[in-house]
Amino acid sequence: MFPATLLRNVLRILIPFAVACTFYLYLYPVFLGCAFPLPQSLEQTEPNTAAAFQDTWRQHVIPSSSNAAPFRLLALGDPQLEGDTSIRNYNREPFLHLTWAFRHLSFQTDQPSLRKRFRQVFHDLVDFWFDDIPDTAESIRKRIDLFGNDFYLAHIYRTLKWWTKPTHVTVLGDLLGSQWIREKEFNRRSWRFWNRSFKGGERVPDEVATYPGEEYELAGLLGVEDSNATAWRSRIINVAGNHDVGYAGDLTVERLERFERAFGKAAYELRFELPITNLEANATVYDAEKNPDSNRLVPELRIVNVNNMNLDTPAADQSLQDKTYAFVNDVINTASAVEYLGHFTLVLTHIPLYKPEGVCVDAPYFTFHAGGGVKEQNLLSADASRGFLEGIFGLNGDPNAPGQGRGRRGVVLNGHDHEGCDTYHYINQTEGDERQWRATRWHSARADGLPGKPEMPGLREVTVRSMMGGFGGNAGLLSVWFDEIDWEWRFEFANCALGRQYFWWFVHTLDLITLVVLAVYGIFQVAAAAGFDIESTTVTTTSNPPVKSNKAQASIPVGSGDAKKP
Numbered sequence: 001m002f003p004a005t006l007l008r009n010v011l012r013i014l015i016p017f018a019v020a021c022t023f024y025l026y027l028y029p030v031f032l033g034c035a036f037p038l039p040q041s042l043e044q045t046e047p048n049t050a051a052a053f054q055d056t057w058r059q060h061v062i063p064s065s066s067n068a069a070p071f072r073l074l075a076l077g078d079p080q081l082e083g084d085t086s087i088r089n090y091n092r093e094p095f096l097h098l099t100w101a102f103r104h105l106s107f108q109t110d111q112p113s114l115r116k117r118f119r120q121v122f123h124d125l126v127d128f129w130f131d132d133i134p135d136t137a138e139s140i141r142k143r144i145d146l147f148g149n150d151f152y153l154a155h156i157y158r159t160l161k162w163w164t165k166p167t168h169v170t171v172l173g174d175l176l177g178s179q180w181i182r183e184k185e186f187n188r189r190s191w192r193f194w195n196r197s198f199k200g201g202e203r204v205p206d207e208v209a210t211y212p213g214e215e216y217e218l219a220g221l222l223g224v225e226d227s228n229a230t231a232w233r234s235r236i237i238n239v240a241g242n243h244d245v246g247y248a249g250d251l252t253v254e255r256l257e258r259f260e261r262a263f264g265k266a267a268y269e270l271r272f273e274l275p276i277t278n279l280e281a282n283a284t285v286y287d288a289e290k291n292p293d294s295n296r297l298v299p300e301l302r303i304v305n306v307n308n309m310n311l312d313t314p315a316a317d318q319s320l321q322d323k324t325y326a327f328v329n330d331v332i333n334t335a336s337a338v339e340y341l342g343h344f345t346l347v348l349t350h351i352p353l354y355k356p357e358g359v360c361v362d363a364p365y366f367t368f369h370a371g372g373g374v375k376e377q378n379l380l381s382a383d384a385s386r387g388f389l390e391g392i393f394g395l396n397g398d399p400n401a402p403g404q405g406r407g408r409r410g411v412v413l414n415g416h417d418h419e420g421c422d423t424y425h426y427i428n429q430t431e432g433d434e435r436q437w438r439a440t441r442w443h444s445a446r447a448d449g450l451p452g453k454p455e456m457p458g459l460r461e462v463t464v465r466s467m468m469g470g471f472g473g474n475a476g477l478l479s480v481w482f483d484e485i486d487w488e489w490r491f492e493f494a495n496c497a498l499g500r501q502y503f504w505w506f507v508h509t510l511d512l513i514t515l516v517v518l519a520v521y522g523i524f525q526v527a528a529a530a531g532f533d534i535e536s537t538t539v540t541t542t543s544n545p546p547v548k549s550n551k552a553q554a555s556i557p558v559g560s561g562d563a564k565k566p
Contacts, residue, residue, distance in 0.1 A: 004528070007521040011514075018514040021507045025155075029163040034496035036072045036164055039481035047492050059165050068479075070223035070274055071301055073346075074166035075476035077415035077464035079153050079197060080243060081189045082146055082177040087139050094136040097127040149469065150196035152504045156473050157198055160496060161233075164477060167222070168232055168303075169201065172415035172464055173241025173350030175263060179250055183258065190262040201236040209268035209305070212327070212334045219270040222301065237270075238263040240307045241350040241415065242376075248310035249373020251320055256307075266307040267327045274299040274482050281484050286340070297342035299482045301489065304331055304392065306349040311384040314372045331392055338394040338403035344480060344489035345410035347392060351377065352414050352463045353425065354385040355439035360421035360463065378417070382437070388412065389425055389437065395457045397427040397435040405429060405457050409489050412461040413478065420465025420474065422493070426450055426458030462493050469501025 024031055035052035059066045084090040093099055101124035103109050104117050111117045161169070176189045194201065208219055220228040245255045245266070260266055276282050276299060286294040307324060315321040336343045357363035362378040369375045379385075389395045389407075396405030424445035427437050440450075442460060450456060465474040474497040482489050498504070 004521065004524040007517060007524065010517055011521060014510075014514045014517060018507075018510050022511055025504065025507045026159065027163075028498055029160055029496055032496060034160070034164060034477070035494070036068060036166070036477045037479040037492035037494050038067055039069055039479070039483075039490070040492070047494065049494075052494075056164060068165075069481040071168065071272065071480040072164070072166045073413075073476075073478040073480075074157075074160060074164065074169045075172060075413055075462075075464045075478055076157065076170070076467045077172045077420070077474070077476070078174040078241070078418055078466040078468060079171065079193075080174045080177040080466075080468060081150070081153075081192055081197065083181065083189050083192075084185050085178050085181060086146070087142050088135045089139045094139070095128060095132045097124040097132050100124045101128065148505060148508075149501065150192050152469055152473070152501050153197040153467060154199060155504060156467055156475060156498055157201075159498075160475050164496075166233070166477075167229065168237065169235070170237040170348055170413070171198075171239065172348060172413060173239040174243040174415060175238060175241065176244055179243055179246040179255060186258055186262070193263075198236060200234060202234055203262075203264035204235050204237055204268075204270075206265060209265040209270070212269045212304075212330045214334055216269075216271055216334075218273050219303075220272050222272050222274045224275065237303070237305060237348060239305060239348050239350050239415070240266040240309060242309060245307070245309055246316075247374045247376060248312055248315040248321065249369045249375050250316060251310050252317055253320065256320065266305070267324065268305050269331065270303040270305075272301045272303070274301065276484065278484060284487075285342075295340050296487050297336060297340050299342050299487075299489070301344045301346065301480060302335075303346045303348060306331075306347060308349045308351050308380060308384070310374075311387070312366075312374055312377065312381050314368075314374065316373045328387060328391065335392070335394070335408065338407055341487045342489075343408060344491075345393060345408055346478075346480070347388065347410065347412045349412065349414045351416050352379050352421070353388060353412065353423075353439075353461055354379050354382045355423060355425075359423060359439050359441065360417055361419040362417040362421075385425075386437065389459060393459055395427070395459060397429055397431075397437075397457075399429045399455055407457055407459070410459065411478075411491055411493075412459065413476070414461070414463050415466070417463045418466035418468065418471050420471075420495075421463040423461045423463070424450060424458055425461060426456050429455040429457070465495065465497075469504075472500060473498035473504075 029035075033049060033053045035049065035056040037047040037049075038052045038055055040047060055067055059068065100109075101121045104111065104121045104124065107117075109117075111120065157169075160166075175193060176186070181189070210216060210219075220232060240256075240259055240263075242250075244263075245251050245259050256266060276285075283291070284294055285291065285296050285298055306328065310317075310321045310324050311328075313321070335345070352360070352362070354364065365376070365378040366381075367375045367377075380388075393407045393410055394403065395407035396402075398405055422442040423439050424442050425437055425439050426445070427435055429435060440448075442462075445451060445458070450458060451460070462476065462478070464476040465471055467474055474495055477494045477496060478491060479493075480489055480491040
């Protein structure tokens, strides 16, 4: 088969296959039906995914007809951008033993014995084959992998942001892969974060990320299309993780300052108000003069970004831990009273709350440095977790506590456990002195009717599965909306996973091969159009001289029949 014909037949298979794979990769949320959950009534036990997908489609065609929630958070967990610490031969010669072998042979080393010199050369050559070559090959592979991984993460962020249209975005800690890296490598990975993986995103401005106080300015209005809403679509609420600043035993002022310089403050709050256009509903809102007996507040969503790396003890820097404790206490002291309705608290943090072994993949685990200080932990301690449940959210096991111990409406989002987990924390008020906090999977809690059950206050915690390729490139979709009838905020959460990174690599490799084959085929076509007969070949053979046909022989004149015989 001639080259051009072969290439043409190959392209008939490659092009449709490459187009189909590329089409799926760049529209994977559409094919998977990914969408932010729609506002739903209490009677609905399961989110209507089909309706949510159709509404997302309408947002792209007729935005004004959408029924989407006013707050939609794209939550991404643990990208963990790696760098030089994962490259074997970083910052050293790729073939070090070969270099030393050459130096020994050229007498550039101090070795008086010729026998030992040649023995050392032999050892270096063995190490060259069994150490240098594998290390260099692995280092090259890792460099390519790091480069591709940046764009794999970027593909998840960019594609989901385009399709699902979130109002806000957060990365739930472990933005980078190591807290031990030096300043130069930290800057290099930070540059990759903002210019590759999350290109187009920007840190939350320091003047917007405010400290909790009695008097505060709103970070924006929900459900209102203005310049502020547009700005929040580009901002990324970054949470500090253990690989960014270190655990309590590793966290220093220098690590915290460089994180905040590159990614924004590590602890702050944001308050968003939802305007109510219903005049009758507005008339029921608390007013010190007009309506002092109302327990309804202006609908407000409060985002609290908590750096919980040093909540547990012992800590390397006591002053930093004191600041964290002070921040949490100020969050508690500036929250609305639990008896009032209309406020919702969304806590963003990294290390999940305490839960017994078997509830999630990560079980309680602590290790400590020899000189003191938390070295590693899977979960917060039970005491630190109570600070969230009973402090920030005001939940209480005592039915005589304010608001009957039911606390404030809200949810906790975090990362750290790469496998992800959806949990419900609750306490049974009827157990008296024996009562204690328990945790179970969310689907089990919902099946048992625990959420909203009288005398059993609780809180949902969603640990978002990692967006790393090894964990399927997952992303969380949190919708929060307001129920004017009950004057309460409600929420729902969904996941959307691209799949392992191998498919991303496969599709782009396939596209590259297809383009190369197409280019070669185009060269053959241009050459043929220019008069070069590429597909034909000339065959020269040797044969006997042609034999004259009988017709040719018959044309030779012969003697007449009456000629005399000799």
